[in-house]
Amino acid sequence: MTNECVGAVPQWSPGTWPLMPWPIDVPVRLAPWLIPNPLNSGLPQLEWDASTHPSTARRVTGAHVNLALDIMGAAGGSRGRAIFDEPATSPGFDRILVLCEVGLMNRLWGPIVIEPARGNTVTIRDLLDGIHTFFQTPLTRAEVEHISSLGRDNYSLLVDAYMRRTTDPRVGAATGLRDWEWRQGLRRVDCLGDRRWWWGVWVTYNSNGTWQLNLGLVNPAHRYT
Amino acid sequence: MTANRRPQWRPPPSLPTPHHRSWNELPGTLNAGEPSPGPADHNENGTLAARTPDLVARRSPTGTPTWAPHPLPHPSVPAASFWSGVTVFGADPASLTAATTLAQPLNPTTAAHLTGGWPLPGTSPGVHNNCSDD
Numbered sequence: 001m002t003n004e005c006v007g008a009v010p011q012w013s014p015g016t017w018p019l020m021p022w023p024i025d026v027p028v029r030l031a032p033w034l035i036p037n038p039l040n041s042g043l044p045q046l047e048w049d050a051s052t053h054p055s056t057a058r059r060v061t062g063a064h065v066n067l068a069l070d071i072m073g074a075a076g077g078s079r080g081r082a083i084f085d086e087p088a089t090s091p092g093f094d095r096i097l098v099l100c101e102v103g104l105m106n107r108l109w110g111p112i113v114i115e116p117a118r119g120n121t122v123t124i125r126d127l128l129d130g131i132h133t134f135f136q137t138p139l140t141r142a143e144v145e146h147i148s149s150l151g152r153d154n155y156s157l158l159v160d161a162y163m164r165r166t167t168d169p170r171v172g173a174a175t176g177l178r179d180w181e182w183r184q185g186l187r188r189v190d191c192l193g194d195r196r197w198w199w200g201v202w203v204t205y206n207s208n209g210t211w212q213l214n215l216g217l218v219n220p221a222h223r224y225t
Numbered sequence: 226m227t228a229n230r231r232p233q234w235r236p237p238p239s240l241p242t243p244h245h246r247s248w249n250e251l252p253g254t255l256n257a258g259e260p261s262p263g264p265a266d267h268n269e270n271g272t273l274a275a276r277t278p279d280l281v282a283r284r285s286p287t288g289t290p291t292w293a294p295h296p297l298p299h300p301s302v303p304a305a306s307f308w309s310g311v312t313v314f315g316a317d318p319a320s321l322t323a324a325t326t327l328a329q330p331l332n333p334t335t336a337a338h339l340t341g342g343w344p345l346p347g348t349s350p351g352v353h354n355n356c357s358d359d
Contacts, residue, residue, distance in 0.1 A: 025342070026338050026341065026342045028338075028341060029249065029342040030340070030341025031249075032248055035340055035343050035346075036295070036298065036345075036347075038343055038344040038345070038346060038347065038348060039349050040347055041299040041300065041346035041347030081247070086247055086248055086249075087247065087248075087249055090248075090249030091249075099291065099292040099293070100292055101292045101294070101308070106289070106291060106292065107289055110289065199298075200295075200346070202295050202339050202340060203340075203341050204339065205338060206290065212290050214292055214294070215292075216295055
């Protein structure tokens with residue numbers, strides 16, 4: 001078996017001539033479905049609104065077919081496993097810190113700590129569940145007041161995001177949870193505004209010898225193609 | 226007359242093909258610019274041996290780590306433009322500084338570390354069109 005064609009997990013080359021194998025012998029390898037799309041930066045490989053449950057996430061295949069992540073085999077998993085159950089990194093870790101752009105609130109909230117629900121390796125399901133849980137945390141009154149003090153329009157932006165989220169058909173009328181969701185009030189995800197959609201994750205190594213995952217969220221309406 | 230006999234269904238055999246392996250068990254390639262570590266790093270079936278996690282990789286950041294914007298999120302759009310947008314509280318000054326100062330070419334090793342071993346966003350020439358079965 002060569003390295004050229006390995007089923008659903010392609011081996012890319014960086015576009016040079018002669019073709020050079022891309023180095024993948026790195027300290028932390030990422031699952032190929034989690035990275036920003038190497039073919040089209042404006043088309044994330046996962047279609048997921050972080051304000052919705054990870055079960056709504058879909059993988060966009062090379063043929064532009066959307067597949068649920070819990071479908072075994074066809075969506076890209078192996079050994080009868082769905083993508084959801086594939087390890088998020090190689091080697092596997094039992095604790096991953098994820099950072100996302102939440103501005104100055106990062107100092108209050110800290111990073112997203114991902115730990116496996118089962119076993120000792122963080123899977124893609126653990127990663128998405130952890131991100132979703134983090135952003136579903138309700139905002140406290142003190143946090144809302146702090147956010148409002150940071151900018152004149154902040155409170156109205158928060159409320160606007162909250163209203164749009166709670167009237168979204170996917171979490172509103174279509175699921176019958178609109179009133180329930182409405183009563184839950186503001187959540188952290190409302191601080192993201194329209195930038196709630198998965199773009200990808202990447203690794204950075206810090207000067208003190210540690211590493212972290214960085215989460216990119218985008219607004220698909222302002223997509224660069 | 227012989228009765229129509231349908232072939233009996235049999236479960237698919239468990240083959241050691243790439244489709245039956247997890248993504249982290251697939252054959253890998255090594256950095257062409259680095260010396261090959263030799264056959265000791267490969268199993269008999271050609272896959273990369275399980276890598277012993279580095280101490281660096283095992284440790285998590287301490288203190289208050291900050292989000293690091295992707296320095297090359299698009300082949301032609303600068304990082305500062307790509308990551309600019311409306312947030313409720315405004316971006317952390319450290320993130321803004323990083324987004325505007327890191328938009329420069331990365332050497333292949335640094336880029337591979339950033340992407341987790343894969344190509345940068347939007348830079349792949351579409352090799353997968355000939356390989357992927359999607």
